[in-house]
Amino acid sequence: MNTKHLIAEFIGTFALIFIGAGALAITEANLVGVALAHGLVIVTFAYAYGHISGTHINPAVTLGLLIAGEIQIAAAVGYWIVQFLGGILGAVVLNAVLPNAGDLGVTILNTELGVTATQGLIVEIVLTFFLVNTIFNTAVSGKAGNFAGLAIGLTLVLCILMGGPLTRASLNPARTLGPAIVSGNFADIWLYFVGPAIGAVLAALLYIGVLKDKDSA
Numbered sequence: 001m002n003t004k005h006l007i008a009e010f011i012g013t014f015a016l017i018f019i020g021a022g023a024l025a026i027t028e029a030n031l032v033g034v035a036l037a038h039g040l041v042i043v044t045f046a047y048a049y050g051h052i053s054g055t056h057i058n059p060a061v062t063l064g065l066l067i068a069g070e071i072q073i074a075a076a077v078g079y080w081i082v083q084f085l086g087g088i089l090g091a092v093v094l095n096a097v098l099p100n101a102g103d104l105g106v107t108i109l110n111t112e113l114g115v116t117a118t119q120g121l122i123v124e125i126v127l128t129f130f131l132v133n134t135i136f137n138t139a140v141s142g143k144a145g146n147f148a149g150l151a152i153g154l155t156l157v158l159c160i161l162m163g164g165p166l167t168r169a170s171l172n173p174a175r176t177l178g179p180a181i182v183s184g185n186f187a188d189i190w191l192y193f194v195g196p197a198i199g200a201v202l203a204a205l206l207y208i209g210v211l212k213d214k215d216s217a
Contacts, residue, residue: 002075004052004053005052005053005075005078005079006053006078006079006081006082007082008045008049008052008053008055009049009053009055009056009057009079009082009083009086010082010083010085010086011045011049011086012041012045012049012053012055012057012086013057013058013082013083013084013086013087013090013174014086014087014089014090014093015041015044015045015057015090016038016041016042016045016057016058016087016090016172016174016175017086017087017090017091017094017174017175017178017179018090018093018094019037019038019040019041020034020037020038020041020105020175021090021091021094021104021105021106021175021178021179022037022094022098022105023037023038023105024037024105024168025094025098025101025102025103025104025105026098027100027102031160031161031164031165032161034160034164035156035157035158035160035161035164036157038156038157038160039153039154039156039157039160040153041153042055042057042149042152042153042156043149043150043152043153043154045057046139046148046149046150046152046153047149050139050148050149053079054071054139055149056079056083057083057086057172057174058083058171058172058173058174058175058196059079059080059083059084059172059173059174059196060128060132060171060172060173060196060197060199060200061131061132061135061172061200062076062079062080062083063076063197063200063201063204064132064135064136064200064201064203064204065135065140065204067200067201067204067205067208068136068140068204068207068208069208070140083174084173084174084177084178086174086178087174087175087177087178088177088178088181088182089178090178091104091178091179091181091182091183092178092182094179094182095182095183101183103179103183103185104179104182104183105168105179106168106176106179106180106183106185107167107168107169107170107175107176107179107180107192108167108168108185108187108188109166109167109187109188110165110166110167110168113165113166115166115167117188117191119166120166120167120188120191120195121191121194121195122195123163123166123167123169123195124163124167124169124170124171124191124192124194124195124196124199125195125196125198125199125202126199127159127162127163127169127171127199128171128172128195128196128198128199128200128203129199129200129202129203130155130158130159130199131152131155131156131159131171131199131203132199132200132203132204133203133206133207134151134152134155135152135203136203136204136207136211136212137207137211138151138152139152140207141212141213156171159171167191167192170192170196171196171199172196173192173193173196173197176189176192176193177189
């Protein structure tokens, strides 16, 4: 297990929660600001650490790549451990530095709009599918070259713009777990694990079964 990979995944996931969830926790941040905060973290760390760990910083992404045979199980387990630890520490530090941390940007369903658990699950499945699908067809395939990080970050921005008002658009179990633990709010947390996992697996199956360039396999 490569220590550099684990450090890169830990720092990247920490940054995603500290900055992304932080933007949501700060009441002045609007939907566009929250979406950009998450997306820009992805873009930045894709270029900073992509050559080291691939910049998964998301257990669902790691699962998708595992299904597609792009990462070995031992490495995937290591990634999952540091991703969750990075997310938790990100939430702990965020809680410490914000004068009014509020709900810490915890990913919850918008009950004011009447979003049900089933609807939330579908949103998380679909949006995570879009995100992981972009990762496969840009970074993994190599077709997007140096623009892969930008495409992935922009995909996350688009997903949050749509799903943010409904589920707060987690698409990432580590993004959900850290703020949930620190805030003590575990409402409907299961769907933020199940939904991204299903979406990632579907994207992986589509890529290896249909979209992958067989000539380069």
